[in-house]
Amino acid sequence: MTAGETQEPATATPATATPAxxxxxxxxxxxxxxxxPSDGRGLSLHLGTELRIAAPGEPGTGLVVVRPDxxxxxxxxxxxxxxxxxxxVGGHFGAVSAYPxxxxxxxxSLRVLRPATTGTVHATGALLRKGRTTVVVEVELSDxxxxxxxxxxxxxxxxxxxFDVTGMLAGRPxxxxxxxxxxxxPPLFDWLGILSAADWSWxxxxxxxxxxxxxxxxxxxxxxxxxxxxxxxRAQRALGSEHPSRVGSMVLRYLNPNRVGxxxxxxxxVGLRHGIDGRPDAAQVRIDVRDTGAxxxxxxxxxxxxxxxxxxxxxxxxxxx
Numbered sequence: 484m485t486a487g488e489t490q491e492p493a494t495a496t497p498a499t500a501t502p503a504x505x506x507x508x509x510x511x512x513x514x515x516x517x518x519x520p521s522d523g524r525g526l527s528l529h530l531g532t533e534l535r536i537a538a539p540g541e542p543g544t545g546l547v548v549v550r551p552d553x554x555x556x557x558x559x560x561x562x563x564x565x566x567x568x569x570x571x572v573g574g575h576f577g578a579v580s581a582y583p584x585x586x587x588x589x590x591x592s593l594r595v596l597r598p599a600t601t602g603t604v605h606a607t608g609a610l611l612r613k614g615r616t617t618v619v620v621e622v623e624l625s626d627x628x629x630x631x632x633x634x635x636x637x638x639x640x641x642x643x644x645x646f647d648v649t650g651m652l653a654g655r656p657x658x659x660x661x662x663x664x665x666x667x668x669p670p671l672f673d674w675l676g677i678l679s680a681a682d683w684s685w686x687x688x689x690x691x692x693x694x695x696x697x698x699x700x701x702x703x704x705x706x707x708x709x710x711x712x713x714x715x716x717r718a719q720r721a722l723g724s725e726h727p728s729r730v731g732s733m734v735l736r737y738l739n740p741n742r743v744g745x746x747x748x749x750x751x752x753v754g755l756r757h758g759i760d761g762r763p764d765a766a767q768v769r770i771d772v773r774d775t776g777a778x779x780x781x782x783x784x785x786x787x788x789x790x791x792x793x794x795x796x797x798x799x800x801x802x803x804x
Contacts, residue, residue: 525693526702529674532568534575536653542576545569545606549599552668555715555729557792559598561671562730563711565633566593567704568606569622573637576608577618578652585648586618586639588703590736593635598729602627608637616641672712675705683716683750687775690744701741709748710735710770710785717750718766718789731765731790735783743776748783764791 527533530553536543545568547553553564570591577586605625612619622635668674675694679686686709694705711730719728754767765788772783 523695523697523702525695526567526705527571529668529693530564530567530704532564532571532704534571536575540579540582540652542579542608543572544608545572546603548603549601550667552674553671554600555727557598557727557729558600559729560600560604560632561708561711562593562595562633562733563704563708564671565595565599565604565624566591566635566707566711566733566735567702568604569593569624569633569635569637570703570707572606572608573620573622573635574639575652576610576620576622577637577639578648580610580613580618580620581639581641582652583648584641585644585651586641588737589617589638589640590734591635591637591703591707592732592734593633594732595633595730596631597626599624599626599632604632611636614641671708675708675712677709677712679713679716683713683720685747685749686713686716687745687747690741690746699742701744701746703735703737706737706741706746706772706783707733707735709746710772710783710787713748713750713770714768714785714787714789717752717768718787721752721755721766722763722789722791726792728789728791731788733785733787735785737783739774739777739780739782741772741774741782743774745775746772746782747775748772753786765789 530547531550532545532547534543534545547564547568549560553560555561570588573591574586574588606622609621611621618639618641620637622637623631624633624635625631675688676691677686677688688709690701694702696702710733714730715728722728749771751769752766753769755763756765758764768787768789770783770785770787771781772785773779774782
C-alpha cells in the first residue's frame with residue numbers, strides 16, 4: 484500500500500495497537516482541535532521543551548524533562564522529542580546568526596547515542612557554517628551528568644522576511660495564562676492522534692491547531708513524531724516483538740509545508756542488519772510524508788534507522804542485506 488491510497492485507517496496505535504487506544508487517540512485529536520491557538524507553541528507547551536535566552540541577540544539553549552508519556556516502550560525519551568528540542572535550539576541559533584534575515588529548517592539529522600530515561604536533557608548549539616542562503620548548526624544534547632545523549636545537524640534556509648524579526652529572537656517565556664506544566668499524560672502518539680494501517684505500511688495524523696507553528700503550518704517536531712511512529716511500527720514487524728525497538732537515527736528533509744492534512748506517512752523497509760545469531764537487529768526505513776488535503780503532495784522525505792534493544796552481545800557482530 485502506498486502513502487497516496489485512500490483506504491480507511493485501521494484502529495491501531497504504536498503504543499498498544501488496540502481499538503480502545505485508537506478511540507482514545509481520535510478523541511484526543513478532536514479535543515486538541517477545539518482548543519484555542521497557542522501562538523505556535525502548543526507542541527512545546529505539551530512536551531515541556533524550553534528555549535532559554537540569556538540576553539537579546541544571543542543564541543538560546545534548550546531543555547526538556549523526561550516524562551513517562553514522552554518515552555518509548557523501552558523507557559527512553561522518544562527520538563521525536565529530542566528532534567523537536569534540537570530543531571528549536573538549532574533554529575534559534577540559525578536565526579540569530581542570519582539576523583536581520585530569518586531562517587526555516589530545510590533538513591535535520593539526529594543520531595541518538597544513549598537512552599535518556601530520567602532527569603533533564605539539555606541542548607546547546609554551535610555554528611558550523613553561515614552562508615548567503617544557508618546556515619548549518621550542530622546541536623549537542625546531554626543529560627544531567629554531562630553525558631551526550633544525541634547529536635543533531637540542523638540546516639536552515641535563509642529568507643528575507645517582510646517584517647521585523649527582532650521580537651521573535653527574544654523568545655517568549657512561559658506566561659501565567661499558559662496551561663500549567665504536566666507531570667504525565669496520555670502516551671505521546673495517542674495525544675497526537677496517530678493511527679495506522681494494520682501492517683504499518685502507513686501512519687496518519689490530523690493537523691490540529693496546537694500542532695501548528697506561528698505561521699499556521701505543522702511544527703517540524705510534530706512531523707518528526709509522525710515519522711518516528713511510522714518507522715517504529717513498520718520496523719517492529721521485521722525485528723520481532725520480543726524486545727522493544729527504538730530509533731537510532733533519523734534524517735528529515737522538508738520539501739513543502741504541511742498546511743492542510745491529514746498527513747500520511749508511507750513506510751518501507753529498505754535494509755536489515757542481522758546479529759551474530761542471524762536474527763535482524765536493525766532496520767532502515769524510508770518514510771514518504773504527504774499532505775492528503777493538499778493534492779497529496781509530498782512534504783517530507785525521511786530515513787530512519789530502528790534498532791532492537793536486544794542485549795549488545797547478541798548484536799555486536801552481524802551482517803547486512
